[in-house]
Amino acid sequence: MDKPEGLYDFKLGEEQEQRARRLHDENINIDLLFQGPLSPSVIPADVSRKIHELCEPYKDDPMFFSAMPAKWVTKLSASGEIPQYKEEWYKSGITAGNRELHLNDGVSIITSMTEVQLQFDSAPWLVKALTAEDIREAKRAGRKAGIITAQETDGLGKNLELLDALHSFGLRILQLTYNNQNLIGSGCAEQANGGLSNFGVRFVERLNQLGIIVDTGHCGKQTTLEACRFSQAPVIASHTGVEAIYPHMRCKSDEEIQAIAATGGVIGIFAMPWFVHEDPNHTTIEHILDHIEYVIRLVGIDHVGIGTDWPMSDLDWSLVYFKEQVAPKLGFAKGDGPSTELVKGLEKYSYFINFTRGLVARGYTDEDIAKIMGGNWLRVFEQICG
Secondary structure (H helix, E strand, C coil): CCCCCCCCCCCCCHHHHHHHHHHHHHCCCEECCCCCCCCCCCCCHHHHHHHHHHHHHHCCCHHHHHHHHHHHHHHHHHCCCCCHHHHHHHHHCCCEEEEEECCCCHHHHHHHHHHHHHHHHHCCCEEECCCHHHHHHHHHHCCEEEEEEECCCHHHCCCCHHHHHHHHHCEEEEECCECCCCCCCCECCCCCCCCCCHHHHHHHHHHHHHCCEEECCEECHHHHHHHHHHCCCCEEEEEEEECCCCCCCCEECHHHHHHHHHCCCCEEECCCHHHHCCCHHHCEHHHHHHHHHHHHHHHCHHHEEECCCCCCCCCHHHHHHHHHHHHHHHCCCCCCCCCCCCCECCCCHHHCHHHHHHHHHCCCCHHHHHHHHHHHHHHHHHHHHC
């Protein structure tokens, strides 16, 4: 019999395959940097051409142009023109994934709130997760849960009152910095590595008070360590890797991983080919599992999860444009992704079962697999958000 599409060759026996399928079906699986559920190969060619035509008049503004394709994918999915949106999410077995706000400036805050809310309003099978019980209920009801997150804070300025409004909307996870320096602290691309500002300390305190999870995914080392020092609640890195395996600026040092774990937090491992392995054209899901196992050996099974960050609900032509025109403006070195390369074994979100299959192949127990695949995220979410 031919192997079903997308199953990475872990050389599992029939009994192991059945166990992996059972666990993947039973577990609450969470991807905390879920750019999906679509990937470029799933979006129909005619839709890609249509979006290109719609975006072409705006090519003189690189930042705006590069952001438009994903927005159109969302709109066309909501209107039913891309039915693969729902199909891929259900095939993936992912119970909950984040739905991302953009807080770059006042305009992006308003427009992204509208776009995120449209996803919930147009899909009766998708629920906004405000508490851990919302995620559990979505699993019981055969629905999917969206966790509202954001990676930027520039648009907030020093107005902490805006955090209250965003929390009321549903924001539950907020990253402190995105690569570069901001009012809160230093990102991972900042040479200064300056840590949290005085305002940054107050910002963390306000997140704790509201019940918004502190995320250090793109933070610099000192900012990460100080977030762990000042936070009274568990701190996470929603999407990162292990510096000791691959020394990329987006990866965390042992000291950072240990500091996050000491707060009771979780380190989410991403599936970015350029950030986890030296050759993005030959990165496999085994390399991602290596990062997961390193964290487990360093700080234990309770402190690791998944935040893939890839592939995106975008188009090949726009990803190439992003790499050439936009990524350098965000602090990424020339040629340092993101682009069109994919992790072998995670070319589509519908292949997400390969994480469970890989963990079975590496000998993990049912209980440990449940923690890695979503249980650890759910624990932190419940502790902070209810």
